[in-house]
Amino acid sequence: MTQVWTVVVPVKRLGGAKSRLRGALPGVPHEELALALAADTVGAVRACPVVAEVLVVTDDPRVAAEVAAAGARVVPDHPGAGLNAALRHGAAAVGGGWVAGLTADLPALRPAELAAALEAARTGPNPVRRYVPDTPGDGTVLLAAPPGVPLDPRFGVGSAAAHAASGALALPDAGPSLRRDVDTAEDLAAAARLGLGPRTAALCEAGASTAGRPV
Template sequence: MKTVAGHGATNGGWTIVVPVKALDRAKSRLARALPAPARRALVLAMATDVLRTCIATPGVARVRVVTSDPDVAALARRLRIEIVPEPVGAADRSGGDPLNAALTEAIRGVPGPVGVVTADLPELRAPQLARVLAAAVGHAHSMVPDHGGAGTTMAFWTGPAGARIPRFGPDSAARHLSEGGAVPLDEVDPSGAAGRDVDTPEDVLALAERAVGEATAAVLRAPSVAQGAHSAGVSATMVR
């Protein structure tokens, strides 16, 4: 595995891995509301805020980003964090989603506890992540379900390397729980920010009434994002 050195010590504390899809492929469900440039800007902004939060969180010794996107890699270099190139054509032993193969490579051989934090949590702040990590350290495997209950926003491992198997993708929450024996941490963060990912125009629209990171807030002020999310959100509500 080739990495570009950056933020964090190599010994002690958590290693946090943040996967970020190529920006042109990310958040396809937002396409009905946002044009491609606006969608790309929002994904990069959310990733920026999540990475900054990980860096600022007490107890985090190292942050890595898994990506094949040059703009995301440039962001990681500016933040001085490690880049793990997303492997092409890698086999996934945990259920078919190539993301899991990339994450497996990113956590391979890492000493100490490791975690995966998704890049679409614009409300997440260091105190909230620190609270989750404090709970996760007491379990061999734990996870945070997303606000819909089916997906996973975070997964953590403190046990043997061979048991560290990411199970992201469809129905990942159930898979982490049933196949991996993960302990759910859905009640650890009272604010809900740790589980509130952004996948739909309705999710984007809801951010207008919540505190988000600086980079995300700047993108949300752009007319193409605000108007697009509002239009799609209103339409979706009307047809229910």
């Protein structure tokens, strides 16, 4: 496998990120959980054998320090501009080549599953953007573009249909850890069944201990 991809990961300010997860882990500060999700996602992308660079778009200083220490490149976000603007900003900073946008809430992500999806995007029909829908099928977790083709992200409610309508093609057979984004406590439990990254797993153990549940 050749390291050709730059993966752009936008991360909101921790205080406003993943609002539907607030209170999901008793005794665990919400910002710590949001940071753990992002850190485990970035860690998995960094370990992916086809990824040459991870570019994180954020204006949160804790996130920036964390991911920079893990080897990611950080580009400042424009506060309040939104997810799609952050992805466009990150893609523009890449300056060309194979570029993918990935959500920052994939704590169970396996590097091999990400590699398989990116390799499928690179060997499929080109020049065409490709996307991976989330587990329910309505949202999008990954959007990939070949050199010379704008990323043109359409993330948000109904993004899978929006990406398809924009000419992007779905990537079949994407692995479950790539499709399992986390927005709710139920999503987090489902991700835990797949196997969480180390930061999120440690917080889940702490939350279970606080709640008096078996770990």
